[in-house]
Amino acid sequence: MAGIRKAKVQDADFIFKILQSYAIKGILLPRSLNNIYENIRDFFVYEIDGEIAGVCSLHVFWEDLAEIKSLAVLEKYQNQGIGKELVKRCIEDGKTLGIKKIFALTYVPKFFENLGFKIVDKSEFPQKVWTECIHCVKFNECSEIPVLLNLEDVK
Template identity: 55%
Template structure:
């Protein structure tokens, strides 16, 4: 399994994968425009020249980043790909000097295995007023917020 940064040629496949999960209500949809604008955030899990999964690390503030749009193809799930992508995002955050990484998810147990702890969403004002306010589920969000903090 190879983890690499996304390229422009990956965007349509990323869009398709994320929005397959979004149609089932398992994650928020992402537009092609949003994906192109945030391409530098995305990592790709690739095997035999085929994208198996994607994940993004989005920086929100000097000390806060978000892992978003984690999606692994159904037939490739339960093989450690999602965990590998999350760990790569955490490593990247640490290298950038960001000491807190959060996620909003419907699958909190997955992230708890990696060391994330539950958090009240109200403790994430940068997220709420930056992204959440534009979400169709706002203010009735049913995702769980979790945070990972690097030991200083």
């Protein structure tokens, strides 16, 4: 059996490990275990036969803006559409919550463009969005690309 579900508190250690494995490679920004626990309700996990194969979160910033964060799929499960399904679930969640726009900061903009996101300028987002960036080791040399999906354009 395979499918997406909301993360449980018991998943936090594994979520931390998968995110940390990509953070060490410089592919994702690191998140502390404490941060994962504090935001566990934001996370979805993709499970295959009881094993978590991938994770993704949707973090609400304001009444009309949310961010897709921490998208990661275990290497052995990559290129099977799991990341795409996780992002689609976050989009559905955003619609349910009444969010108007979802953005992501990514090193792989093409992946998001294939899901309807558009590359945009960072200046389109309110200052609050960048509060986490200030603490990032890559702050002054950030090469992440902002992408945006207007949910009013999504059927």
